[in-house]
Amino acid sequence: MSTLTSNRIKPFRKVITVPGDKSISHRAIMFGSLAKGITTVEGFLPGADCLSTIACFEKLGVQVEKTSATSVRVIGKSIDGLQAPISTLDVGNSGTTIRLMMGILAGTSFTSILEGDASIGRRPMDRVAKPLRMMGAKISGKENGKFTPLTIKGTPLQGIIYESPVSSAQVKSAILLAGLSASGKTTVLEPTTSRDHTERMLSAFGVQVERFNNGASIEGGQELTATKVIVPGDISSAAFFLAAALMVPGSTITIENVGLNPTRTGIIDVFKAMGAQVTVEKQQESSGEPIGSITITCEELKGVEIGGDLIPRLIDEIPIIAVVATQAKGKTVIRDAAELKVKETNRISTTANELRKLGAQVEETEDGLIIEGKTPLRGAICSSYGDHRIGMAMAIAGLAADEPVVVDGSEAIQVSFPGFYELLKQL
CATH class of the missing domain: 3.65.10.10 (Enolpyruvate transferase domain)
Structure with a gap:
């Protein structure tokens, strides 16, 4: 089993690409x-x-x-x-x-x-x-x-x-x-x-x-x-680095050549609702898929409610949304997301369990999560549970923690994002 360690970082400005969808x-x-x-x-x-x-x-x-x-x-x-x-x-x-x-x-x-x-x-x-x-x-x-x-x-x-x-x-x-x-x-x-x-x-x-x-x-x-x-860059992979810019106030990141399929861009809607400044530029289309760039920055986040028709458009991004919500003022409520229970892990439980290790205030519900913010995060040893999205979410959480966050089972990240750690180190 391999491990990944992430640490608190200073504000950054970056232009990157992410692996294919x-x-x-x-x-x-x-x-x-x-x-x-x-x-x-x-x-x-x-x-x-x-x-x-x-x-x-x-x-x-x-x-x-x-x-x-x-x-x-x-x-x-x-x-x-x-x-x-x-x-x-x-x-x-x-x-x-x-x-x-x-x-x-x-x-x-x-x-x-x-x-x-x-x-x-x-x-x-x-x-x-x-x-x-x-x-x-x-x-x-x-x-x-x-x-x-x-x-x-x-x-x-x-x-x-x-x-x-x-x-x-x-x-x-x-x-x-x-x-x-x-x-x-x-x-x-x-x-x-x-x-x-x-x-x-x-x-x-x-x-x-x-x-x-x-x-x-x-x-x-x-x-x-x-x-x-x-194949455009995967917006589900891009979500982790969009989140990184929000976890470190004063940062700006642009992700180029990323898929902008409207059934997948719920993460952009949520981050905008939380107070982020987001610019989306469509540049081309291939195989019916719109492709372009996303730029995001933010100084202060606020809690939001997420549910209904929005959930299918961001179901894979909920673990990283929960991480960002720990740094937002007020309460973030995620509902209508029972589908998370039948992913690689029960992502309602695994997300809540690991965020609590970092000091977050997280409540599990039958179909989602309630996160209270803004909460200082502490260092801890977390588990990916063999789930690539849980592993990446905890690594991004480490960017705002007071001590290093160690992710056990980080090899699971290779399932969807080869080169994740190398890109993370560039920040």
Whole structure:
């Protein structure tokens, strides 16, 4: 187990970039594999999760060539060209990989087995298995397919209209991808709109996707055509360095070439509401994704209430928002975020536990957190719990602590942000 140590720092001014978007990198490999022709991917995130996606498709007969540290070529096989794997498909720690793969594999002509690490073994898969079974999928596993390992026996599928009880891009994407192999139309409806990377990228690959308020539809039988994908910097990774500027009053940071997808920019709305000065400049678009720069600075923060439709737009950023809230005057209330309980860890509990070690006043609720500020932070030994976002959040907290903050299990950060510590040291 490796450790990372962060310390209080002086105000800084920096211009940086962050690694490629994890969600988009996953989909570029997946859709490139399902397309006809050669797909080139630039800005690919070579993190552990995305490498798991590559490994799974290589076992399905797809050739993926690394052309540089962050560029790959995918020799597409088409959906019908995927080959039966001769061994288990190991998704590692990647929830995106396993859930989207469930949708892709459900309509094949062969049987596959999906499994992952211990964390994946605790995460519920029935939220995807249930709608796929409604389409005719044959999925079995521990506790009737709720947990891994999962066996998916490919079979012909039928399109459905599914009203999802949760707003989840992984659930929505798995159903739409299964819909590519299904007869008829497949429609997914959500309580509020979740991330729409799948819909945008499918369109870039030539698939007709009907999009409407809180939902999307797709006709089965469509083919994907290879294309070029430029992956923007991951706004979920950028959030930690935006937060760093807020933890050290008087600092300014600009993050260039970052994704500005409106289903992901809730973190900007929250930081503005807390009193930060934020400038966003859109510069280009690729594969339907807006890309630009974000500049942020702040002298004083105030507490806010976060909930409702905003939550799906910042669900992964809640741990770092909680860290920033410890330095805001007044109370910050986060609600409607029960989805945090089924991430890599129960992020409600792990965030609260680790912030309390630093002296923060944090109360757990059934669906969120209540943070009282402004609170001086002290040094401590924290745990990542094997969760990359918890590890990075505690490292950023250390920038405002009176003594060093040591993060045990910091190797988990490699899942989404290779080079995080090196960039942190530059501050």
